Amino acid sequence: xxxxxxxxxxxxxxxxxxxxxxxxxxxxxxxxxxxxxxxxxxxxxxxxxxxxxxxxxxxxxxxxxxxxxxxxxxxxxxxxxxxxxxxxxxxxxxxxxxxxxxxxxxxxxxxxxxxxxxxxxxxxxxxxxxxx
Numbered sequence: 001x002x003x004x005x006x007x008x009x010x011x012x013x014x015x016x017x018x019x020x021x022x023x024x025x026x027x028x029x030x031x032x033x034x035x036x037x038x039x040x041x042x043x044x045x046x047x048x049x050x051x052x053x054x055x056x057x058x059x060x061x062x063x064x065x066x067x068x069x070x071x072x073x074x075x076x077x078x079x080x081x082x083x084x085x086x087x088x089x090x091x092x093x094x095x096x097x098x099x100x101x102x103x104x105x106x107x108x109x110x111x112x113x114x115x116x117x118x119x120x121x122x123x124x125x126x127x128x129x130x131x132x
Contacts, residue, residue, distance in 0.1 A: 004028040006049035008038035035061025
C-alpha cells in the first residue's frame with residue numbers, strides 16, 4: 001500500500017484545503033507545518049510519504065533546504081516532490097529543477113490541477129516500479 005501524501009505547508013488554511021481535496025480524491029493525506037516537522041514525517045520508516053507537496057516559505061528550515069536534505073537520504077531520494085509556492089521566480093524554479101523536483105505548482109492554484117498532477121506523478125511512479 002502506498003504511503004500518504006505529505007503536505008508541508010505553514011499556512012493552516014492552505015494546508016487544510018489541500019488535505020481536504022486530497023482526501024476527497026481518496027488519498028491519505030498528512031500535514032506538517034514546519035520544515036523540521038516535514039523532515040521528521042518524511043523519514044518515518046513505518047509510514048513514509050508516497051509524494052510530498054512542499055511550500056518553499058516555511059518557518060525554520062526553508063523548502064529548498066528541506067528538499068536538499070530529502071535528496072540526500074536513501075529513504076526519500078526518489079520520493080516525488082511537488083513544490084506548491086507563491087514564489088515562482090526563475091531562480092526558485094531553476095533551483096527546484098536542479099534538486100530534482102517532479103513538478104512546480106504556483107499559488108493560487110486550482111484544486112483540480114493539484115489532484116490531476118498528484119495522480120499523474122503517482123501513476124507514473126507506479127509504472128516505473130512495475131517495470132523494475
